[in-house]
Amino acid sequence: MIKVENAYFKWNKSGPLILHIPEFRIRCGEKIFIKGPSGSGKTTLLNLLGGVSIPETGMVSIMNTNMSTLGSAGRDAFRAEHIGYIFQMFNLIPYLTLIENVTLPCRFSAARRQRVLSKAKTLEEEAKRILSGLGLDVTKLASQSVSQLSIGQQQRVAAARSIIGSPELIIADEPTSSLDRDVRSSFLDLLFREVRDTKTTLIFVSHDSSLESHFNRTVSLNDLNQVRLQG
Amino acid sequence: MSIFLLSMKSLFNRKTTALLTIFSIAISVMLLLGVERIKNNAKSSFANTISGTDLIVGARSGATQLLLYSIFRIGSATNNVTWKSYRDVATQPNIAWTIPFSLGDSHRGFRVLGTNGDYFKHYRYGDNRLLTFLSGIPLNDLFDTVIGSDVAASLGYKVGSSIVVAHGLGQEGFSKHQDKPFRVTGILHKTGTPVDRTVHVSLRAIEAIHIDWKRGARVPGRTISADEVRKKELRPRAITAFLVGLKSRLAAFSMQRFINKYREEPLLAILPGAALQELWSLMGTAETALSSISIFVVVSGLLGMLTMLLSSLNERRREMAILRSVGARPVHIFGLFVFEATVLTTIGTLTGLVLLCILLVIAQPIIDSQFGVFISLSLLTIRELIIISFIIITGTLVGTIPAYQAYRKSLTDGMMVRN
Numbered sequence: 001m002i003k004v005e006n007a008y009f010k011w012n013k014s015g016p017l018i019l020h021i022p023e024f025r026i027r028c029g030e031k032i033f034i035k036g037p038s039g040s041g042k043t044t045l046l047n048l049l050g051g052v053s054i055p056e057t058g059m060v061s062i063m064n065t066n067m068s069t070l071g072s073a074g075r076d077a078f079r080a081e082h083i084g085y086i087f088q089m090f091n092l093i094p095y096l097t098l099i100e101n102v103t104l105p106c107r108f109s110a111a112r113r114q115r116v117l118s119k120a121k122t123l124e125e126e127a128k129r130i131l132s133g134l135g136l137d138v139t140k141l142a143s144q145s146v147s148q149l150s151i152g153q154q155q156r157v158a159a160a161r162s163i164i165g166s167p168e169l170i171i172a173d174e175p176t177s178s179l180d181r182d183v184r185s186s187f188l189d190l191l192f193r194e195v196r197d198t199k200t201t202l203i204f205v206s207h208d209s210s211l212e213s214h215f216n217r218t219v220s221l222n223d224l225n226q227v228r229l230q231g
Numbered sequence: 232m233s234i235f236l237l238s239m240k241s242l243f244n245r246k247t248t249a250l251l252t253i254f255s256i257a258i259s260v261m262l263l264l265g266v267e268r269i270k271n272n273a274k275s276s277f278a279n280t281i282s283g284t285d286l287i288v289g290a291r292s293g294a295t296q297l298l299l300y301s302i303f304r305i306g307s308a309t310n311n312v313t314w315k316s317y318r319d320v321a322t323q324p325n326i327a328w329t330i331p332f333s334l335g336d337s338h339r340g341f342r343v344l345g346t347n348g349d350y351f352k353h354y355r356y357g358d359n360r361l362l363t364f365l366s367g368i369p370l371n372d373l374f375d376t377v378i379g380s381d382v383a384a385s386l387g388y389k390v391g392s393s394i395v396v397a398h399g400l401g402q403e404g405f406s407k408h409q410d411k412p413f414r415v416t417g418i419l420h421k422t423g424t425p426v427d428r429t430v431h432v433s434l435r436a437i438e439a440i441h442i443d444w445k446r447g448a449r450v451p452g453r454t455i456s457a458d459e460v461r462k463k464e465l466r467p468r469a470i471t472a473f474l475v476g477l478k479s480r481l482a483a484f485s486m487q488r489f490i491n492k493y494r495e496e497p498l499l500a501i502l503p504g505a506a507l508q509e510l511w512s513l514m515g516t517a518e519t520a521l522s523s524i525s526i527f528v529v530v531s532g533l534l535g536m537l538t539m540l541l542s543s544l545n546e547r548r549r550e551m552a553i554l555r556s557v558g559a560r561p562v563h564i565f566g567l568f569v570f571e572a573t574v575l576t577t578i579g580t581l582t583g584l585v586l587l588c589i590l591l592v593i594a595q596p597i598i599d600s601q602f603g604v605f606i607s608l609s610l611l612t613i614r615e616l617i618i619i620s621f622i623i624i625t626g627t628l629v630g631t632i633p634a635y636q637a638y639r640k641s642l643t644d645g646m647m648v649r650n
Contacts, residue, residue: 077560
């Protein structure tokens with residue numbers, strides 16, 4: 001699924017080396033937990049794995065596509081089609097409705113829209129299905145503004161958005177760190193249940209080791225990155 | 232959902248600032264178009280002060296001076312035209328009609344114009360309109376007078392009122408022709424031209440009130456009463472100016488040449504249209520100043536929009552990052568801001584247009600009666616359409632500034648906002 005070979009990364013040419021990964025592979029359908037304290041280069045790694053940035057030297061290939069061979073517009077298109085994101089917080093656009101927030105990726109990727117419409121009549125129908133799967137009462141919540149939802153509800157909406165249109169890869173950047181401890185587990189359970197049937201690869205980054213048990217494999221960023229950062 | 236719809240929803244989410252921006256653009260557009268329209272209408276109203284007249288003839292002086300004293304009743308003539316010269320010109324075969332003007336006296340600040348019955352038959356203004364009577368009849372008796380609507384309104388005269396003409400143009404000259412009072416027989420309709428501020432009497436009456444005067448003063452011991460004067464033959468020796476109507480407009484230039492080369496006396500004939508143009512161009516500076524001010528107001532309206540969009544950039548970084556993460560490209564982010572600017576200026580401009588229409592409907596009768604400027608409520612002129620499109624295009628271009636900023640930010644931020 002993802003192949004990283006001897007990748008070096010700097011923010012700019014004269015800047016310090018941020019990341020050096022000799023080798024890292026993620027298999028298709030793997031649910032991988034990347035553990036690392038803040039400041040260990042998590043964001044940089046996710047930028048590389050999501051095709052936002054490219055390494056200065058070395059290779060990052062996602063689904064057998066070398067990111068360095070795509071231009072920035074090409075990577076944008078690739079990302080829109082194949083990758084879903086969940087961030088730590090503030091995932092939703094306040095002026096869009098619940099359903100509009102969930103179906104947003106389908107507006108930018110024709111492939112994801114096609115995939116949704118091959119199994120559901122409308123985008124809205126699929127959005128509602130996923131939201132209910134994640135335990136949200138759509139009919140009750142749809143009438144209110146998304147900024148009025150609780151953080152837990154907002155994160156579940158974000159998860160629904162990353163899932164819609166079945167992207168091959170979901171990258172979750174500390175999606176549970178703003179949630180209460182007892183909600184975290186149920187959030188993960190729901191997320192896993194939703195991606196179980198598809199062969200979705202899930203990359204989950206967190207500093208919270210208590211969640212490790214849910215995943216196939218745990219990788220420590222400190223082991224992965226050969227650069228020792230101050231921070 | 233297109234980027235356009237997205238930007239509309241985003242704008243609606245910030246409706247207070249968006250509305251204020253729209254409002255300030257609307258006000259500035261209203262001002263610009265309002266000034267433009269009033270300017271054009273004032274200009275055409277000015278050009279319509281006199282129409283249907285082919286030549287204005289007076290003693291030789293400047294074209295503007297002749298126009299000012301004969302038509303606008305501003306200033307005075309340096310010299311007169313002798314009756315003989317007037318008759319010489321008036322009897323030329325090309326000439327259809329003439330209207331003699333004799334100026335020099337006044338009544339309580341309003342100029343007195345000595346003329347004859349042809350004035351009411353041939354004098355035209357505006358869109359070739361003849362003078363019409365609000366009440367009463369044209370000049371009949373020797374001491375009859377017909378007054379303009381402003382004279383009647385500001386002095387409270389009615390048909391039958393008696394007035395005394397003062398010698399000269401002083402506000403309240405102490406030398407008055409009080410021995411020969413006039414009776415108001417007619418009041419003219421409002422024209423929006425200097426006719427409204429004119430007291431019309433007959434040429435013979437001008438002679439009559441000056442019969443016992445010499446060189447601007449009463450001749451002592453020689454008084455001729457109003458009744459006696461009626462029996463006398465009153466022939467004007469000179470007039471101030473006269474208007475000429477030709478049988479064919481084509482003859483205007485040759486007639487003008489004839490008059491300007493008249494040997495007996497130095498005369499000047501001017502074409503009213505050309506002279507009015509020349510006079511209006513004197514006011515060009517004020518016109519330009521007014522236009523520049525309103526252009527700057529529009530610029531400040533657009534700058535307000537720029538400020539609003541730029542200041543929203545930071546608070547919207549998160550929004551941009553989310554959009555990027557769901558697949559929006561930097562070019563989409565660029566489009567989002569440009570669309571917002573276009574929508575704001577377009578709505579602002581159209582609102583300004585509507586406000587202007589409402590304002591004009593309310594103000595039109597007031598401006599018409601107060602200043603004699605008729606503001607047409609016509610559809611948009613080509614020029615106005617050009618101005619409107621120019622504003623909208625400029626607004627869109629202004630939008631590219633924050634759009635480019637957002638574009639650059641979203642390139643460097645990617646999907647992660649560090650804060």
